[in-house]
Every structure is written in C-alpha cells, then in structure tokens.
Amino acid sequence: MSRLPVRKTYKLFVGGEFPRSESGRTYEAQGQNVARASRKDLRDAVRAARAASGKWAGMTAYNRGQVLYRIAEMMEARAAEFAELSSGREEVENAIDRWVWYAGWADKYAQVLGSSNPVAAPYFNFTVPEPTGVVGVLAPESPALDGLVARLAPVIVGGNTAVLLSSESEPLAAVELAEAIATADVPGGVVNILTGHRSELAPWLAGHMDVNALDLGGADGDAPELERLAAENVKRVVRGRADRQSPYEIANFLELKTVWHPIGV
Amino acid sequence: MTDLERRQDRSPVPSGWDYAPAPEARDIVTLEDSYGLFIGGELVDPRSGEFFATLDPSTEEPLAEVAQAGKEDVDLAVKSARDAFENGWSDLAPAERAKYLFRIARILQERSREFAVLESLNGGKPIKESRDVDLPLSAAHFFYYAGWADKLEYAFPNRQPRPVGVAGQIIPWNFPLLMLAWKVAPALAAGNTVVLKPAETTPLSALLFADVLRQAELPPGVVNIITGDGSTGAEIVKHEDVDKIAFTGSTEVGKAIQRELAGTGKKLTLELGGKAANIIFDDAALDQAVEGIVNGIYFNQGHVCCAGSRLLVQESIYEPVIEKLKRRLTTLRVGDPLDKNTDVGAINSKMQLEKIQELVASGKEEGAEIYQPPCRLPEKGYWFVPTVFTNVAQSYRVAQEEIFGPVLSVLTFRTPDEAVEKANNTPYGLSAGVWTEKGSRILSMAQKLKAGVIWANTYNRFDPTSPFGGYKESGFGREGGLHGLEPYLQFEQSEARGG
Numbered sequence: 175m176s177r178l179p180v181r182k183t184y185k186l187f188v189g190g191e192f193p194r195s196e197s198g199r200t201y202e203a204q205g206q207n208v209a210r211a212s213r214k215d216l217r218d219a220v221r222a223a224r225a226a227s228g229k230w231a232g233m234t235a236y237n238r239g240q241v242l243y244r245i246a247e248m249m250e251a252r253a254a255e256f257a258e259l260s261s262g263r264e265e266v267e268n269a270i271d272r273w274v275w276y277a278g279w280a281d282k283y284a285q286v287l288g289s290s291n292p293v294a295a296p297y298f299n300f301t302v303p304e305p306t307g308v309v310g311v312l313a314p315e316s317p318a319l320d321g322l323v324a325r326l327a328p329v330i331v332g333g334n335t336a337v338l339l340s341s342e343s344e345p346l347a348a349v350e351l352a353e354a355i356a357t358a359d360v361p362g363g364v365v366n367i368l369t370g371h372r373s374e375l376a377p378w379l380a381g382h383m384d385v386n387a388l389d390l391g392g393a394d395g396d397a398p399e400l401e402r403l404a405a406e407n408v409k410r411v412v413r414g415r416a417d418r419q420s421p422y423e424i425a426n427f428l429e430l431k432t433v434w435h436p437i438g439v
Numbered sequence: 440m441t442d443l444e445r446r447q448d449r450s451p452v453p454s455g456w457d458y459a460p461a462p463e464a465r466d467i468v469t470l471e472d473s474y475g476l477f478i479g480g481e482l483v484d485p486r487s488g489e490f491f492a493t494l495d496p497s498t499e500e501p502l503a504e505v506a507q508a509g510k511e512d513v514d515l516a517v518k519s520a521r522d523a524f525e526n527g528w529s530d531l532a533p534a535e536r537a538k539y540l541f542r543i544a545r546i547l548q549e550r551s552r553e554f555a556v557l558e559s560l561n562g563g564k565p566i567k568e569s570r571d572v573d574l575p576l577s578a579a580h581f582f583y584y585a586g587w588a589d590k591l592e593y594a595f596p597n598r599q600p601r602p603v604g605v606a607g608q609i610i611p612w613n614f615p616l617l618m619l620a621w622k623v624a625p626a627l628a629a630g631n632t633v634v635l636k637p638a639e640t641t642p643l644s645a646l647l648f649a650d651v652l653r654q655a656e657l658p659p660g661v662v663n664i665i666t667g668d669g670s671t672g673a674e675i676v677k678h679e680d681v682d683k684i685a686f687t688g689s690t691e692v693g694k695a696i697q698r699e700l701a702g703t704g705k706k707l708t709l710e711l712g713g714k715a716a717n718i719i720f721d722d723a724a725l726d727q728a729v730e731g732i733v734n735g736i737y738f739n740q741g742h743v744c745c746a747g748s749r750l751l752v753q754e755s756i757y758e759p760v761i762e763k764l765k766r767r768l769t770t771l772r773v774g775d776p777l778d779k780n781t782d783v784g785a786i787n788s789k790m791q792l793e794k795i796q797e798l799v800a801s802g803k804e805e806g807a808e809i810y811q812p813p814c815r816l817p818e819k820g821y822w823f824v825p826t827v828f829t830n831v832a833q834s835y836r837v838a839q840e841e842i843f844g845p846v847l848s849v850l851t852f853r854t855p856d857e858a859v860e861k862a863n864n865t866p867y868g869l870s871a872g873v874w875t876e877k878g879s880r881i882l883s884m885a886q887k888l889k890a891g892v893i894w895a896n897t898y899n900r901f902d903p904t905s906p907f908g909g910y911k912e913s914g915f916g917r918e919g920g921l922h923g924l925e926p927y928l929q930f931e932q933s934e935a936r937g938g
Contacts, residue, residue: 291920293902294579301906301922386911398702405697407866408690408709408912418932422598430917432906433885435878436896 184208184345186215186369187352189222190362201371204259204346211370213378216337219366220382223308223335226363231305231333239280241359242331246273248354259347260319269323272419276327283332283421287428296437303428305333306410307386310379312372312400314392314416318344321416322351325391328423330364337366337385339376339392345369380404387427389414458772461779463566468557470643473504476512476666477649479519480659486511491668493642496563497776497785497820505642508665513634513674516663520605520632521680523660529602529630533589540585540627542655547578547620550651554644558616559776561643563785563821564739566777576901577620580919583903584624587924591629594921598930602630603706604682606927607675610645611688612638612787613742613843619645621918622685623662624903629927631683633662634675640788642666673699682706685926687744690841690867690912708916708926710744710908712841713869715890716862717747717898720855721756723874727896729763732847735872735898737771737783737825741845742791744913745870747898749838750849751858757851761829768812771825775817783845786821795823795844802828802837807848833864841867855880859887868910872898891917 185192186209197212211219230238249256249270256266284303291299309329314321318341329336340348352367368375376396380388381403388404390397391414404411412426473490475482487509492501508516528536547554551574558569591600606626610618615637626633637645645664652662665671669692676684676696683706686696690711700707717735719728735747752760776784786792803809807828816822823844831838831848838848852858862871870892873884881895891909894900901907906920916926 289906289921291902291904291906293900293905295900295902297897297900299902299905301920401701402698405694405701408694408697408711408914410915413704415932420932422930429891429910430906430908430922431885431891431893431910432920433882433893434895434897434900434905435881435885 184349184369186211187349187356187365187367188215188219189225189366190356192352192356195370203342204344206346208345208349208369211368211375213375215368216375216378217382219337219368220308220384222363223337223366224384226361227305227307227335229361230330230335230364235281235284238331238333239277242273242277242280242327244358245355245360246270246277248358249273249351252350252354255350256319256347259350261317265317265320269320272320272323272327275419276331276424279421279424280331283424286421287425291432293434297434298437299432299434301430301432303332303425304431306427306429307334308384309334309336309387309389309427310382310385311336311338311389312376312379312392313338313340313348315341315343317416319347319351321391322348324416324419325389325414326365329389329427332424332428334387334427335364337379338368339372339379340367340369341392342370342372376400377403380409381406383407385409387412391415458780460775462775463556463559463777463779465556465560465777467553468560470503474506474642474646474666476506476508476516477646477664478512478516479663480653482649485509486515493561493640495560496640496787497817499819499821502561502643505646505666508636508667508671510674512665513671513678516634516665517605517678517680519660519663520634523658524602524604524632527658528632528661533591533630536627536630537585537588539655539657540581540588540624543651543657544578544581544585546651546654547574547581551575551578554616554647556777557647558644559784562612562615562641563776563787565781565784566779567781568739573614573617576903577616580617580620580624580903584628584924588628588630591924591928594924595928595930600629600928600930603927603929604631605680606631606633606683606685607678607681608633608635608685609672609675609688610635610637612641613739613744615641616644616648618687619648625918625923626685626927627661629924631927632660634681635662635664636672636675637664637666639668676700683927684708685916686710693914706926708918709914710916710918711912711914713744713746713867713909713913714749714839714841714865715745715747715867715870715872716749716751716858716888717872718751718858718862718874718884719753719756719760720873720875720877720880721753722876724876724896725756725760725763728874729760729767731872731874731896731898732764733767733771736847737845738899740783740786740823742787742843743899745892745899746843747872748842748847749862750847751861752849752851753858754851754853761849764827765810765812768810768825768827771812773814773816773822773824783825786823786844789821791843792821792823795842795846798837798840798842799826799846802831802835802848805832805835805837807831807835807837833861839865855884859884863889866912869913870894
C-alpha cells in the first residue's frame with residue numbers, strides 16, 4: 175500500500191510567523207484551501223512591518239545584502255517545489271537570479287543615488303538615500319512568483335519593510351516563498367505576505383495611515399481609486415512592472431536626505 | 440551661567456533703542472495699472488475678462504490689478520506651451536538652451552535691486568531678505584541649472600533622459616521669485632515648456648520676470664505665466680495636456696492634487712508643509728544657537744515651510760536659552776518691509792494673519808504660556824508680533840499644526856533619544872535643525888531624524904546645488920541639485936536582465 179502524503183496548510187506570513195487568518199476564512203485556489211486574510215490581518219501585518227522597520231533599516235548594507243543572497247540560496251534549495259507552483263523552472267531561475275542581482279546592490283545604490291553637493295558656504299553638504307518605511311505591494315497577478323520577487327526585492331534591499339498581497343488566483347508560490355524567507359535570516363516582520371481576495375484588502379492597504387509607499391503593480395481597474403486613497407497621507411505611489419529590474423526600482427522606495435554639516439576649526 | 444552672563448541678563452534690555460528710518464527707494468519699480476496674462480510671449484487680456492487687485496500687505500494699498508485666468512485662459516496657456524515644445528524648444532541644441540538660462544540668470548543679477556524692492560512691496564518681506572537671500576539665490580538657481588542643460592546624459596548615464604513635455608507649476612507666496620526659479624530653471628534645463636501660476640497674493644515679481652524673458656529673447660510660449668486664485672491652479676492640474684505638475688504649498692491642497700491626478704499617470708512633485716524641530720543640545724554654542732532659533736522661525740515672518748517652529752531645548756539649558764531668546768526678541772525690529780533695518784516685515788495677507796491669530800488663541804486656551812516682546816506695530820497693514828510659546832505639550836495645536844507665522848513653540852527633552860522621538864512625532868518631515876559642538880552627535884541625529892533637510896549649527900540655508908524636499912506628508916520629489924532635474928525628465932526603462 176502506498177503511503178498517504180502529508181499535506182501542507184497554506185497560511186499567512188506575518189511578523190515572521192505563519193498564522194491562519196484571524197477571520198477563520200479560507201478560499202480555494204490551485205486546488206488548495208488558502209488563508210483568506212481579513213482587514214484585521216492586514217492591520218496586524220502593517221504593525222509587524224512597522225515594528226521591524228528600525229532594525230532592518232539600521233542593519234549594515236553589507237548585512238542586508240547577505241540576507242538577500244541567503245533568500246536566493248533558500249529558493250535554490252526548494253527549486254523543485256517552486257517550479258511546480260509557478261510556470262516552471264525558468265520562472266524560478268529568473269526569480270532566484272533577481273535576488274542575487276539585488277543582493278549585490280545593497281551596498282552600492284547609495285553611491286549611485288546619493289551625492290555630495292558643492293554649496294557656496296562653509297558646509298559639507300551631502301545627500302543620502304534612506305528607506306521610505308513601510309511599503310504596501312500589490313504583487314502582479316502573474317507571473318505569481320517572479321512578479322512578486324521583482325516587486326519585493328527592490329523594496330527590501332533599500333531597508334524598507336513590506337506588506338504584500340500575493341497573486342489571488344495563484345497564491346501558492348507566495349506561501350512557498352514566505353517559507354523560504356522565514357529560513358533565510360530575514361528578521362520577522364520585514365516581509366509580510368497575505369493571501370486572499372485582493373479587492374477586499376487593497377483599499378485598506380492603500381488607505382492605511384502607517385504605510386508610506388504603495389506599489390500598484392498588480393492593480394487593475396481599481397488603481398485610480400487606490401491612488402486616491404493613497405493621497406490621504408501623501409504615499410509615494412509606484413506603478414511597478416514585473417519585468418523591470420534596475421537600481422531605479424530601488425530608488426522608487428527611497429527618500430533623499432540632505433545634511434548641512436558645518437566646517438570650521 | 441557665569442556671573443558675567445548673570446549680570447548681563449539683569450541689565451536693562453535695549454528695547455528703547457531707536458533707529459532713524461532707512462527706507463529703500465521704491466521708484467526703481469515701475470508698475471502698470473493693470474496686467475494681463477503672459478501667454479505666447481506677450482501680455483494678453485484674459486478671456487475671463489476678470490481682474491483683481493494685488494496689495495502691499497504693509498499698507499493694504501492696492502499696487503495694481505492682475506488678471507484672474509479662467510478655464511479658457513489656462514487652455515490657451517497650455518496650448519502655447521505645447522506649441523513651443525513641439526515646434527522648436529525640444530529640438531533646440533541643449534547648449535543653446537543652456538545659454539538662454541545663463542542669460543536669464545545674468546539679467547536677474549542686473550535687475551536684482553528692482554526685483555528685491557518689488558518682492559518686498561508685494562509680499563511684505565524685509566528688503567534685507569529679498570535683497571540678500573531671494574534675489575541672489577534666484578539668479579544662482581538659473582545659473583546652476585543652465586549648466587546642466589547640455590550635460591543631462593552625464594547626470595543620468597545609460598537612461599536616455601528626455602523632457603516630459605508641458606510642466607504645470609503652482610507656487611506659493613512666501614518666496615515668489617525664488618520659488619519661480621526653483622520651478623522654472625530645472626524645467627527649462629531639462630527641455631520642457633512651462634505654464635506657471637504665481638500665488639494669488641504675490642503675482643507681481645512673476646509678471647516682471649516676463650519682462651526678463653523678453654530681454655533674454657526666450658522663444659514665445661516656452662514660459663507662460665498666468666495669474667489667478669486657487670481655481671486657476673485647479674484648472675492647470677486638471678488640464679489633459681499638462682504632463683507634469685509641480686506644486687509647492689499646503690499639505691491640504693497637495694493631497695487634493697494627488698487625488699485629482701490619481702489614475703492619470705501624470706508626473707507629480709509636491710513640496711508641502713512642515714513643523715520642523717530645531718534641537719538645541721547642552722553643549723551647543725548658545726549665542727550662536729539663539730541666532731539660529733531666531734533665524735529659524737522669524738526669517739520671512741515665519742512664512743517658511745521648513746521653519747524651525749518647534750524648539751526642542753535640552754532641559755539643563757532651558758532657562759538660559761529662553762532668557763537669551765526673550766532678550767534677543769526685544770531687539771527685533773518689526774515694521775516697514777522697505778526699511779533696511781527691518782528684521783520682521785508684514786504678514787502676507789489678511790487671511791494668513793487671521794489663521795495665525797486663530798492658532799495663537801488656541802495656544803493660549805490650551806494652556807501654553809505666551810511671550811511677546813514690547814513692540815509698536817504700524818496702524819495699517821497686516822502685522823504679528825514675534826511670539827514664543829513655552830510650557831507647550833506635544834498635543835497642543837501650536838505644537839502639531841503648521842502656523843506659517845512668527846510663532847515658536849518650545850518643548851524640552853533630556854536625552855538624544857527623547858529629542859529624536861519628539862522631533863519625529865509629526866506627520867510632516869521637511870526639515871530639522873541640530874545644535875551641538877559634537878560632530879558625531881550631528882551625524883547620529885541626522886541619521887535618525889525623519890526629514891529631508893537637516894541643518895547642523897545653522898538653519899534656513901539654501902543652495903541651488905543642495906536637494907530640498909520632504910519625507911512623509913511634507914511631500915515627495917526634490918528641488919535643487921542633480922536630484923532636482925529628475926522630476927522633469929523621463930527615461931528609457933531598462934527591462935533587460937542586469938539592466
């Protein structure tokens with residue numbers, strides 16, 4: 175008699191833990207019951223992201239790069255599972271290579287995006303990029319894995335923390351990714367991934383007063399309304415695309431700080 | 440305090456000092472009775488047929504009539520800008536574009552006294568500020584961005600920068616010409632054309648700037664200047680053929696603009712309000728810090744988005760700082776903006792004066808202690824005495840809301856961490872000041888403060904090479920420096936791996 179396999183429960187990823195939805199709801203996708211996050215789960219995720227923000231932003235750039243590279247390592251180890259849950263091997267390899275590419279940027283983008291400014295006064299004046307804070311991401315509906323990674327990697331390499339709504343129709347790769355991230359030395363709360371019905375979650379994410387920026391890459395017809403909600407606390411709104419990869423994707427989620435330091439004896 | 444300082448503090452304050460009037464002659468400015476809209480290189484009558492009076496806020500006397508641009512006027516201005524963009528300006532060799540900007544910079548330098556007087560007349564700011572700050576910085580901005588016009592591919596390597604098209608620019612009344620320069624110079628350097636709306640209460644220096652453009656022989660339509668109130672600004676924001684909006688003003692209006700542009704894909708930069716902390720540590724050079732506090736909040740009557748309106752003083756030096764500050768306040772000269780001795784001029788408008796009065800009343804009501812130096816104000820015009828609130832709780836409106844007037848709220852702290860927490864406890868994040876003799880503390884505070892500009896042992900300092908702009912609800916996008924070009928450009932998006 176063949177052995178009956180142990181199935182996996184597909185849960186949310188919030189604050190480094192894997193809770194079910196507090197609402198007790200699930201929905202069926204890709205033949206599995208998947209957690210259907212509620213507004214309350216979303217608020218919990220934002221709180222976890224805010225709490226993790228200081229530590230992650232305060233880590234050295236070198237250290238953040240190492241953590242991102244570790245995510246690539248953890249994905250590589252689960253490549254077969256990821257291939258089954260996405261469009262296949264090629265998408266998985268693209269996603270892994272993206273992590274490696276962005277990992278390398280961690281200690282470089284400040285040199286490309288910052289400046290020292292020759293002011294006409296006795297001050298050393300310089301401009302440095304800093305994380306915006308908590309970023310809400312509507313991951314592209316498809317490709318569910320690589321699209322999510324393409325939007326998430328530039329957000330967190332810059333020192334932000336993220337609350338991400340996964341693909342609604344293909345959420346399993348996002349849950350698998352959460353499990354890889356949980357074992358990759360990413361501090362709890364830096365990445366929070368919610369599965370569920372996006373139309374009931376996205377407006378609360380867009381309007382949340384403790385979210386600083388919003389990537390609407392995965393939004394469809396509701397994008398204008400989400401942008402309007404985002405204006406309530408002057409969020410930085412980005413229409414991210416799954417096929418974009420550049421340091422300017424990182425720059426979208428950075429603030430520029432200019433410091434006037436006196437020069438004197 | 441040393442004995443000597445104690446003795447000085449008890450000595451009578453020099454409030455009795457009197458200065459002979461030293462007014463700057465105003466005959467260098469020739470005003471028309473009435474101004475049209477600057478569209479397509481000439482001043483034209485508004486289709487709306489409407490005009491309104493613009494005042495000298497220090498006397499309430501009307502200076503001239505300016506046009507109230509309506510929807511049709513906005514449309515003409517945008518068409519003119521589009522036409523100039525398509526037919527010549529965007530094809531012009533960048534080095535030639537640069538030379539127009541250099542010309543404008545030079546003409547502003549040549550006519551700086553005229554502009555300074557006009558700026559003080561129409562805006563109420565002291566002549567020594569318009570002469571020594573607004574004008575030199577305006578010219579410097581054009582000079583700085585002129586040089587970028589033919590070097591954009593070095594500023595943005597491998598990104599193939601291209602102009603955006605027609606930029607709609609809406610500017611405030613606190614630094615009318617300087618804000619014009621901050622907006623127009625980078626827009627033109629990047630190859631765009633412009634529809635600019637000066638603030639309702641301060642249109643005259645922008646209209647005089649139209650004459651600078653005539654002298655510079657800038658092609659018609661490259662810059663269009665239309666006057667009006669908020670409804671004119673709203674028409675610019677709504678216009679379909681405007682590719683980019685740049686707005687400086689209140690957070691409330693900024694949010695409305697962001698909402699209006701939702702879903703349009705238009706580029707937007709917002710430079711909004713602030714409630715900046717100016718933080719004084721116990722090792723700071725106190726006399727220098729007190730000058731910095733005064734400059735931080737009373738410069739330009741406190742009509743400064745980045746004003747140091749919340750003073751955070753370390754508890755151990757609270758008494759001497761407040762003592763010195765009050766003493767310094769008694770020497771501030773409030774009055775005629777055109778008098779070369781004036782430190783604090785007129786409040787820009789009746790509306791702003793009423794807003795300041797309302798917030799100051801709330802401060803008293805909520806329990807803060809008010810100090811105002813003895814001060815004789817002119818009978819006519821809009822005036823407000825430099826004011827300090829002590830005993831302020833973080834929850835008071837005077838500690839939370841932007842007053843945009845000469846009103847300082849004083850809070851205290853014990854540790855650097857407490858200073859950071861209090862400084863960041865606001866939805867705004869435009870600027871902050873840090874006063875200490877310790878360099879490492881400057882940099883550590885600079886790292887922790889959530890604000891776009893950090894001044895250490897100085898305040899309210901600006902430079903065309905230095906990017907300026909906010910965190911959080913103070914807006915997004917930067918003006919000044921290399922970063923100030925980016926909002927006026929579009930780029931080839933790299934999609935390739937490793938791109």
